[in-house]
Amino acid sequence: GIADIAEGAWQATAPDRAIRVADNEIDPEHMRIVPHEYSEGVVYDKDGLVIRAIEVDHGEFIRPAYAFRVEYAGRVFVHSHDTRYNKNLIAQAQDADVFVHEVAAARPEILATHPAVKVAIDHHATPRDVGRVFAQTRPKLAMLTHLVLLKPDPVSTGEVLQELSQEYDGIVVVAEDLMTIQIGRNISVIPYWHGGKPGGMV
Numbered sequence: 001g002i003a004d005i006a007e008g009a010w011q012a013t014a015p016d017r018a019i020r021v022a023d024n025e026i027d028p029e030h031m032r033i034v035p036h037e038y039s040e041g042v043v044y045d046k047d048g049l050v051i052r053a054i055e056v057d058h059g060e061f062i063r064p065a066y067a068f069r070v071e072y073a074g075r076v077f078v079h080s081h082d083t084r085y086n087k088n089l090i091a092q093a094q095d096a097d098v099f100v101h102e103v104a105a106a107r108p109e110i111l112a113t114h115p116a117v118k119v120a121i122d123h124h125a126t127p128r129d130v131g132r133v134f135a136q137t138r139p140k141l142a143m144l145t146h147l148v149l150l151k152p153d154p155v156s157t158g159e160v161l162q163e164l165s166q167e168y169d170g171i172v173v174v175a176e177d178l179m180t181i182q183i184g185r186n187i188s189v190i191p192y193w194h195g196g197k198p199g200g201m202v
Helices: 002-012 014-022 087-092 108-113 115-121 127-137 157-164
Strands: 041-046 049-056 065-072 075-079 098-105 141-149 172-174 180-183 187-190
Touching (some): 065 087, 098 127, 157 172
Parallel strands (some): 075 098
Antiparallel strands (some): 180 187
């Protein structure tokens, strides 16, 4: 679990930590990772900000896996993280202002001839899966992230959106690095390259 990872990091940084302590540069405890393990439900509740963990399905041996629902000032943001199509996520992602979901895709002929690609796809949601999720939750803004577009001959984002649209008729935005999403009465999508001006309203 995460406690084992934290302890491993503590051991791995021991030589560097010893040098810095010898130089009176740091308190060694400042380099310690303090894990906080949790299960499904509220994991943070302070000053009106509530974060809920939602158990999802990322594969038989990858358990637990969690999505997150963030609630603040009457607004709701949901992030699927890694998951297959999951009814528990659908149930707890209702009324979202913004719902960000992962997606994975590969061409049928690649799936048929590359077993490793099929294994990867089986741990994620396909475009049609994601379309079904969005159709059952109807967020004000649906977004895609963590696009697993598997080689060789990967599908394009346009092809992903086209397949997804067979299940969902709403607006879908493909997330980009450093993109800003402003959630209020309206939702603004601001690409990093847009110079800080809203790229669109929902």
